[in-house]
Amino acid sequence: MLSRSTRLTLKKFNNFIFTNKAIITxxxxxxxxxxxxxxxxxxxxxxxxxxxxxxxxxxxxxxxxETVNPATNEPIARIKTGSLDDYQRCVNAAxxxxxxxxxxxxxxxxEIVRQIGNAxxxxxxxxxxxxxxxxxxxxxxxxxxxxxxxxxCDYAVGLSRxxxxxxxxxxxxxxxxxxxxxxxxxxxxxTAFNFPVAVxxxxxxxxxxxxxxxxxxxxxxxxxxxxxxxxxxxxxxxKNGISPGICxxxxxxxxLGQAMAQDRKVDLVSFTxxxxxxxxxxxIVAERLGRTILELGGNNAIIVMDDxxxxxxxxxxxxxxxxxxxxRCTTCRRLFLHESIYDSFLERLKNAYKQVIIxxxxxxxxxxxxxxxxxxxxxxxxxxxxxxxxxxxxxxxGRILDNLEGSLQxxxxxxxxxxxxxxxxEIVQHETFAPILYVFKFKVLEEAIxxxxxxxxxxxxxxxxxxxxxxxxxxxxxxxxxxxxxxxxPTNGAxxxxxxxxxxxxxxxxxxxxxxxKQYSRRSTxxxxxxxxxxxxxxxxxxx
Numbered sequence: 001m002l003s004r005s006t007r008l009t010l011k012k013f014n015n016f017i018f019t020n021k022a023i024i025t026x027x028x029x030x031x032x033x034x035x036x037x038x039x040x041x042x043x044x045x046x047x048x049x050x051x052x053x054x055x056x057x058x059x060x061x062x063x064x065x066e067t068v069n070p071a072t073n074e075p076i077a078r079i080k081t082g083s084l085d086d087y088q089r090c091v092n093a094a095x096x097x098x099x100x101x102x103x104x105x106x107x108x109x110x111e112i113v114r115q116i117g118n119a120x121x122x123x124x125x126x127x128x129x130x131x132x133x134x135x136x137x138x139x140x141x142x143x144x145x146x147x148x149x150x151x152x153c154d155y156a157v158g159l160s161r162x163x164x165x166x167x168x169x170x171x172x173x174x175x176x177x178x179x180x181x182x183x184x185x186x187x188x189x190x191t192a193f194n195f196p197v198a199v200x201x202x203x204x205x206x207x208x209x210x211x212x213x214x215x216x217x218x219x220x221x222x223x224x225x226x227x228x229x230x231x232x233x234x235x236x237x238x239k240n241g242i243s244p245g246i247c248x249x250x251x252x253x254x255x256l257g258q259a260m261a262q263d264r265k266v267d268l269v270s271f272t273x274x275x276x277x278x279x280x281x282x283x284i285v286a287e288r289l290g291r292t293i294l295e296l297g298g299n300n301a302i303i304v305m306d307d308x309x310x311x312x313x314x315x316x317x318x319x320x321x322x323x324x325x326x327x328r329c330t331t332c333r334r335l336f337l338h339e340s341i342y343d344s345f346l347e348r349l350k351n352a353y354k355q356v357i358i359x360x361x362x363x364x365x366x367x368x369x370x371x372x373x374x375x376x377x378x379x380x381x382x383x384x385x386x387x388x389x390x391x392x393x394x395x396x397x398g399r400i401l402d403n404l405e406g407s408l409q410x411x412x413x414x415x416x417x418x419x420x421x422x423x424x425x426e427i428v429q430h431e432t433f434a435p436i437l438y439v440f441k442f443k444v445l446e447e448a449i450x451x452x453x454x455x456x457x458x459x460x461x462x463x464x465x466x467x468x469x470x471x472x473x474x475x476x477x478x479x480x481x482x483x484x485x486x487x488x489x490p491t492n493g494a495x496x497x498x499x500x501x502x503x504x505x506x507x508x509x510x511x512x513x514x515x516x517x518k519q520y521s522r523r524s525t526x527x528x529x530x531x532x533x534x535x536x537x538x539x540x541x542x543x544x
Contacts, residue, residue: 004512007037009534034069038133039049040126042538044228044377046077052251053082054230056244057092061086062252069221071360072407079223082250087259090215093245095186095265096110098213101246102183109209110160115236116205118155120146125169127228132361134222134368135196136412137324139362140243149201149229152496152512156205159517163210174531181521182502183211185267188260190217190281192272193372194327194433196225199295202500203270203512204233204247210520212267213246214271218258219371221461223251259283268520272329275431275457275505282507293519294507295500297431298459298468300482300491301334303448306341308464309488310348316462316490317437321491322416323492325368326435327376330460330492331483333431335439336448342441346418350396353416358401360408370412371434380434383427388437392421395439421452431457445470459502460484483510 035041035048046405051058062081069076082090101109120127128143135142135287141540166179187207191199200216207214210277212424216217225250234244250256254277260266261284270293271281273469278296302320361369371377381496402409418433421428423440442448445465452461461480464487465471473479483502484494494500499514500543501507510516536542 006327019237026495032075033066033077034074036071038076038129038361040129041077041224043121043126044130045231046224046228047411047464049078050080052079052227052229053086053090053249054227054234054244055086055090055248056097059086059089059250059374064221065223067134067221069121069133070372071362071411071413073374073410073412074407074414076134077224077236079251081223081225081252082256083252084255084259087250087256090245090248090250091186091263093243094213094215094248096139097228097243097245098183098186100243101213102211104211106160106163107210109211110157112236112240112242113153113205113208113242114157116208116233117150117157119232119236120150120153122151123232123422127225128230129362130225130228131299132369133195133198134224136372137194137327137362138369140363141324144363145195145198148198148496149205152201152205155496156209156512159206160209171537172529172537173542174529174533175535176528178528178529180524181210182439182524182525184522185212185521186215186265187212187520188215188217188263188266188269190257190260190271190273191219192267192398193219193222194329196222197229199511201270202228202230202496203293206512206517207520208246210517212520212539214248215260215266216247218249218251220251220253226251228446237505248308249325257281264288264290267291269513270509271295271495275507277482278507291519293509293511295329295502295509295511296502296505296507297457298329298331298502298506299334299429299431299455299457300330300332300460300462301336301452302332302462302491303336303442303445303452304338304341304345305445305463305465305467305470306338307343308346310341312488313464314348314352316344316464316488317349318356320355320462320490320492322368322435323516325371325414326416327372327433328492330494331435332462333436334428334452334455335437336423336451337439339443341439346395346439350418352513353396354365354416356416358415359404367437368416374412376433377412377414379432380436383432383434383436384419386419386427387425387436389420390425390427391440392419392425394418394428394458395420398433408453423454424454429455445473449474456505457502458482458504459485459506460494462486462489462491464488482506
């Protein structure tokens with residue numbers, strides 16, 4: 001029986017489902033689908049109406065929804081979502097397939113992942129265009145996101161040959177003490193709209209070489225990305241005679257995510273999303289003593305010292321704050337400028353903002369696309385209003401852009417915004433998923449570090465300086481408390497070779513490189529007695 005606290009948590013989850021119903025179950029509102037305008041969609045195996053549930057075969061029994069282009073709010077295609085019965089079918093298929101997959105030698109599993117990476121390479125351009133179309137990030141970023149999946153596949157191939165256990169000294173004669181790692185089982189992956197391909201890739205490539213199967217619930221608003229990616233992977237698995245059920249997927253709403261969080265048959269739940277929903281997921285999974293990887297909110301900062309290379313810092317701040325229209329978890333949201341360079345840096349930054357071309361993300365030369373939903377535009381509007389009430393001054397931008405040409409006037413476009421405000425203001429403590437940058441003055445590095453660490457989130461932080469003593473203070477125990485700590489580099493654009501994730505309210509999860517693979521594995525400490533006696537540990541005697 002669930003505890004009272006978990007029942008209350010489930011009630012919150014159900015409230016979340018209800019209040020977001022308009023977002024996650026947008027039913028057929030128009031017959032004017034724009035699918036035919038985008039030839040690359042057919043190249044990815046998509047059609048105007050798509051099945052959204054895959055357990056080795058495509059079969060869905062849920063409601064039909066539309067996916068829309070955030071640049072125009074026009075419908076692209078329709079998707080038949082997965083039901084709770086479909087969910088159970090996917091879980092059963094994934095668990096059954098994992099039993100065989102776990103027995104495949106790790107290097108051979110790596111070979112399959114290598115082929116998945118190659119399949120993604122072959123569709124790099126069209127899949128990147130789909131990310132731009134459905135999510136709203138610019139085309140170059142969309143292609144770069146798919147490249148992240150390719151890169152983590154390359155990494156995982158090498159990893160499949162170097163999983164390391166340990167041989168430990170035993171205190172007993174004629175004994176060997178070993179440490180081994182084995183497949184965990186079924187990994188459930190719940191991804192967010194802002195990285196609808198790459199985040200699944202970080203999980204999938206590592207989980208697969210570790211011998212696990214996967215059940216992926218993509219974001220409700222980017223179902224075409226989920227379907228197209230699943231089709232590419234399934235093609236590789238089928239070609240090799242492997243049950244494609246090891247990479248099952250579902251399109252649908254938060255009810256499917258709730259089912260996954262509650263399900264004891266899901267050994268690990270990797271969740272990417274808001275801190276608010278992450279707390280709910282974590283509570284439900286913890287009730288059944290399951291594992292989680294949580295990648296939650298960020299409230300990232302860049303500190304620019306008076307000795308910094310300004311020509312390096314300026315584009316880092318611009319990309320950090322404006323890239324993906326401020327919708328990365330690693331987006332720079334707070335900028336600390338040394339008082340001696342505050343005015344000059346800010347003037348150059350505003351001039352750089354003026355050069356940013358805002359428009360259709362699939363158009364060459366555009367640097368800032370739309371926000372993902374109209375709800376995001378409303379959140380932008382409310383944040384601007386709150387900042388003003390709390391003493392903030394709009395230094396650049398601050399407008400909703402509804403005057404663009406053609407169908408773009410109906411899109412979710414806002415103006416990248418810079419606001420001067422106190423670092424202690426309430427609005428600054430929270431993450432708004434939009435291109436809003438709060439800027440502050442500081443006198444000494446210690447002051448900036450204290451303010452950098454004062455927020456509840458702890459994902460990514462950057463320091464720009466040419467002073468080595470400041471660098472090592474920043475990297476040390478009295479420095480940044482975030483999971484990603486950068487020097488002379490932006491807060492966003494992390495490489496796959498390192499462990500990705502944050503501290504505090506960011507959730508503590510780690511994905512991608514380093515030893516993140518251990519989260520997808522179970523550890524066994526093995527004792528082998530190859531002698532003829534039975535010495536007990538700690539020298540215990542147990543005989544008459």
